[in-house]
Amino acid sequence: MCTNQKLNSESEAQFMSTQNESGPQEFERGLSGRHVEMIALGGTIGTGLFLGAGKSISAAGPSILLIYIITGIFMFWMMRALGELLLTDTNEPTFVGFIEKYLGLRTGFVIGWTYWLGWITIAMAELTAVGTYMKYWFPNIPVWIWALVFLVALYLINIIAVGAFGETEFWFSMIKIIAILAMIAAGVIMVLTHTRTSAGVASLSNLWKYGFVAHHGHQLLAAFQIVFFAFLGIEFVGITAAEAKNPEKVIPKAINSIIVRILIFYVGALIAIMSIQPWTHYSANQSPFVQVFSGIGITAAAGIINFVVLTAAASSLNSSLFTTGRMLYSLTPATSRFHTLNHHKLPFNAISISALLIGFAAVINYISPDGAFEIITSIASAAFVVIYAVLVLAHLAYRKSADYNKFEHKFTMPGAPYTDYATIAFLVGIYIILLTTADTQLTAILALVWFAVMILLSLRIKKDKNK
Template sequence: MSQQKGSPQKLERGLTGRHVEMIALGGTIGTGLFLGAGRSISAAGPAILLVYIIVGLFMFWMMRALGELLLTDPNRATFVGFIEKYVGPKAGFIIGWTYWIGWITIAMAELTAVGNYMSFWFPNIPIWIWELCFLAILYGINIIAVAAFGETEFWFSMIKIIAILAMIATGVIMMVLHTKTSSGVTTISNLWQHGFVAHGGRHLLSAFQMVFFAFLGIEFVGMTAAEAQDPYKNIPKAINSIIVRILIFYVGALIAIMCIQPWTNYSAGKSPFVQVFSGIGVTGAAGIINFVVLTAAASSLNSAIFTTGRMLFSLSEGKGYAGKLNRRYIPFNAINISTALIALAVVLNFFFPKNAFDLVTSIASAAFVVMYAVLVFAHVKYRRTADFKNGQQLFKMPGAPVTNYLTIAFLIGIFLILLFTPETMPTTVLALVWFVIMIIISLRIKSKK
């Protein structure tokens, strides 16, 4: 399966426009909306709508910075190459390996989640059997062709979209009909009748980090540029539609949820989707939402196999086993290594409590804040080079460099919230320790060279 000598180290462009758009959409919609919205509504009340809009704006600016970088060289296997080029090799080394390890741990957690979601219907079948089955299927999809991966992500995203549109449609119909519920009448005034900001705003800052985590993975579309058909058309189209998707899918769904019944009726520990559909008499509402979150977890796992394979290939390109493509121009060896590490979750679940993965993924999530900030900083550095001044200047980031600095300041603010919030302080400190270790390793590698 190894690539033949003399063949080009170039990934196949097998992702169509609809694949790229749905991958971008899938990166912004995950279990954070379906399961975590109850917690964020309880923390902020209807003010959570403004939090989503604010965070969404900064995420859009980050993606526009990424988009401008991608179109300067859409043949790069990953966006980390731009960090290496404009911030420095050490920064590229640190961010690249952190991103790879981060997605490996996220994949392990998602694989565990898949097993748990399947046990909802099949409680007597061991979870590890479902984990192996899903991992084997998604691994097979990833090594067939990049188009197979794109098609799978297309349908995974479609399921999530249908669930959200069903929620929005339910809310609109119930408001038009003034449908009565156990807590009153469905009306838009439910957004402010019980107060717009929960708890006097005491938990509003913590809501920002909750919403930020819901957007983790939004950068995933940046991993597809080297394999997208007509990237100069499809990448800008996918990125520009992010702000619309945020307004429709996040803000629209949350408005519907809080109009159907007052926000005070939602529990932080339960999915508001389940509570709404159960409340209006949809039989099997819990099972339906369980299927949706199973899809979201499988989508994240599928994306993780794709991402870790491409990232490891990029980090090892032209060097050793992991830095080669096979005859179908897929980083087959890098996917093998990454999938083997992800599969360790099946073994580790026998020996460690399930919350061990929650700890590790929390560290990875805190690290993503740093990675996003470095990515935006790479765009600042790019704008100061001859590449920008003498180049075609395609898909320019609006308002740069002011929007760059505002986005970096926002990300620093999120990191400080994580650092000084008791629940997230330990994992944020561990993320800092990780970066210190990676800096030391990068310096030692440089000194050896």
């Protein structure tokens, strides 16, 4: 009887904490400061800006600038909460370890597997997107072939060394930055020279001349969820802490720079877009970047932006392979073959099985090319609202625990715990918007069903471990 209890206790301990082991199970710290900073930037800039900005501008008008700033502040606070947790144990491969520690095994199980499966489905969608973007230049080659080519290439990069991943992500982010800076530079030059376009004269007054709020404010709340989804992936920099050189310095710098980057790359780009021509001239179904570059006479605008969004999709796919590998490593027991590192100090098995699952996107595209992942990806995106809220709850629990008095607190969340409560309230508000908006209501409900199923599974697993 005592022996069985001892074995069960050891088994549960392995399941609850798979990172704090003795031995060689430590990741290589191969990500430099510039890698981590670019990864942080890449996590805040995705296809949501390049393709989705037209929809958000149409929904809110120039007031979308305030919505980006407000949402950006709450996302920054969420990241500061994550950063404070990360610096308590920089060897933790993922933030789920902190959720397990401060909110319990079952919560860690639900959030961890939801996050892993969420990134798997998002990666599937990005893989499909990559193939679709390539058809712009190669219309006769099926989507599934390009999907396989990109998946294999990025998989090989992810299993070579963490530095190879970091370098690839650095250049992916650089391409996105150049595109946005080009847009901002074009806006500044055109406003200063009063350049005439087909829609009028480029001027800052275009921000208020045609009304600052679209549709009398009727779509302002819906615009919040559009903007929130543009920030998905911002937490990805937290996954890099265990593999970053000098994380105590690099992680705070990367997180602190997020708010400035939001102001420059989101707000700056949108000001440029709406100054070059009035916001009323942008279509919700077309990238405003394409519309602007086409409007100033760059005939290859569509091709340029297609290349940029291809890069953004490939960057997200690259990040997905990195994240899902580390998550699966973190979630599985120490005795599992997925909780091992190879001679490059990479979770090779965990990355490989994640890549294999993502690769089913190519199979599904071969069988059914049209609209294979849209609803699944939407459910995963809705789940991220809950994941972020639980992350902030873990920070609150950490602040109330005895652990809080063990650290020097060099990097703390400003205004905590009040900023924690405000961030959680904001995220709850976003989910209420999802539930009450016709376009997102179904996926928000299905996400709740998913969490209910996962909670039931977590109860069963805990029961099994107590036998």
